[in-house]
Each structure stands twice: as C-alpha cells, then as structure tokens.
Amino acid sequence: DTEVTQTPKHLVMGMTNKKSLKCEQHMGHRAMYWYKQKAKKPPELMFVYSYEKLSINESVPSRFSPECPNSSLLNLHLHALQPEDSALYLCASSQDAAGYTGELFFGEGSRLTVL
Amino acid sequence: GEDVEQSLFLSVREGDSSVINCTYTDSSSTYLYWYKQEPGAGLQLLTYIFSNMDMKQDQRLTVLLNKKDKHLSLRIADTQTGDSAIYFCAETYRDDKIIFGKGTRLHILP
Numbered sequence: 649d650t651e652v653t654q655t656p657k658h659l660v661m662g663m664t665n666k667k668s669l670k671c672e673q674h675m676g677h678r679a680m681y682w683y684k685q686k687a688k689k690p691p692e693l694m695f696v697y698s699y700e701k702l703s704i705n706e707s708v709p710s711r712f713s714p715e716c717p718n719s720s721l722l723n724l725h726l727h728a729l730q731p732e733d734s735a736l737y738l739c740a741s742s743q744d745a746a747g748y749t750g751e752l753f754f755g756e757g758s759r760l761t762v763l
Numbered sequence: 764g765e766d767v768e769q770s771l772f773l774s775v776r777e778g779d780s781s782v783i784n785c786t787y788t789d790s791s792s793t794y795l796y797w798y799k800q801e802p803g804a805g806l807q808l809l810t811y812i813f814s815n816m817d818m819k820q821d822q823r824l825t826v827l828l829n830k831k832d833k834h835l836s837l838r839i840a841d842t843q844t845g846d847s848a849i850y851f852c853a854e855t856y857r858d859d860k861i862i863f864g865k866g867t868r869l870h871i872l873p
Binding site: 688693696738756 | 803806863864866
C-alpha cells in the first residue's frame with residue numbers, strides 16, 4: 649500500500665462553519681505534512697509532523713489547527729475560514745523527515761471552497 | 764531566502780525531447796527533485812538527484828545538475844501525450860523542508 653488517502657475530496661463551507669480534513673497512510677511513514685495549493689501555484693508548506701509531534705508550523709493562522717492522533721492519521725481542523733482560504737489542501741508523508749529521504753508521497757488533495 | 768525558479772510554460776511536439784530548467788538558491792541542498800502533477804491530482808515524485816551527482820538517468824528521464832550555477836534540468840526523451848502535466852522542481856531547504864518552484868506546464872503538440 650503506497651497510498652495517502654485524503655477525505656473529503658471536495659468540501660464547501662461557510663465562514664462560520666467548523667470542519668475537518670483527514671489524511672491517512674499505512675506505509676509506516678513517520679513524517680506527515682499539510683500543504684496548501686492555490687490555482688496555478690506551487691504547494692506551500694503549512695505544517696510538518698515528525699514522530700507525531702508538530703515540528704514545523706509555517707506561521708499558519710490559528711483558524712487552521714492540525715492534529716496527529718497517531719502515526720497513520722493527520723487531521724486539519726478548520727474554523728472561521730475566509731474565502732481566500734479556498735484552495736487544494738494536500739497531505740503528504742515521508743519515511744522520515746524530508747531532509748533525509750526526500751520522497752514525499754502525496755494524496756490527491758481535498759479541494760476546499762469557503763463561501 | 765528560499766526561492767526556486769522555473770519557466771512557467773513549455774510547448775513540445777510529440778516525439779521530441781522536452782527540457783525543463785530550474786534554478787535554486789540553497790547551495791547546501793542535499794536533494795533536488797522533480798515532481799509531476801496531472802490535473803486534479805496530487806504530486807508524484809518523478810526522480811531526484813543527490814547534490815554530489817552531476818547526472819542521473821532513469822529510462823526516458825535525464826536529470827542534470829550544475830552545482831556551480833545552481834541549475835537543475837529535466838530532459839524527457841520521446842515526449843508522449845501522457846507527459847502533459849505540470850512539473851515542479853524542488854529542493855530540500857536547510858535539510859528540514861522541501862521548497863517547490865512555481866511549476867512548468869508542459870503542453871504536447873500533435
């Protein structure tokens with residue numbers, strides 16, 4: 649199993665809603681990532697979890713709250729988002745931290761629209 | 764600062780070779796990568812090169828690295844319609860994260 653599974657694939661939410669994005673991998677990877685990708689732009693790193701601990705937060709607004717319940721799961725809790733937060737949210741995992749092995753395995757993404 | 768530069772668009776005839784270029788900033792990068800993104804999909808690693816290598820070949824793909832100029836290129840031989848995608852150059856930055864370029868959209872002409 650070399651898959652990173654993200655749910656939901658599409659999400660539409662209002663600015664007062666609370667929702668969550670979920671990501672799962674069963675490759676035994678110990679690092680997991682959230683990236684945000686706007687249309688025609690590269691992915692931008694948001695958070696990195698290494699061994700279930702948050703190791704990098706790229707100054708992301710607190711309306712995005714990551715959670716890593718165990719080594720296979722990564723959530724992104726969303727609250728009071730703005731329309732400009734609409735984007736494709738990509739989850740990725742790697743065997744270890746990015747600098748050592750390099751290969752990120754990406755999910756298909758969750759396309760978020762904030763009304 | 765962190766910056767990876769690529770040209771945004773490349774148009775190539777089917778059967779020709781495609782060459783996508785990239786310049787990066789972190790001279791201490793351990794790895795440099797090429798990722799492919801098809802429409803509506805996540806990114807897929809195509810190939811990567813260690814910083815102590817000059818060239819890596821993998822079937823139709825050839826990666827060339829010029830460390831002095833911080834220049835990376837990806838050559839796709841015998842380009843096919845299935846190669847149509849966005850190609851992202853990426854580097855490890857300070858060994859703790861991967862930074863992506865803006866991506867080059869490869870368009871295949873019949």
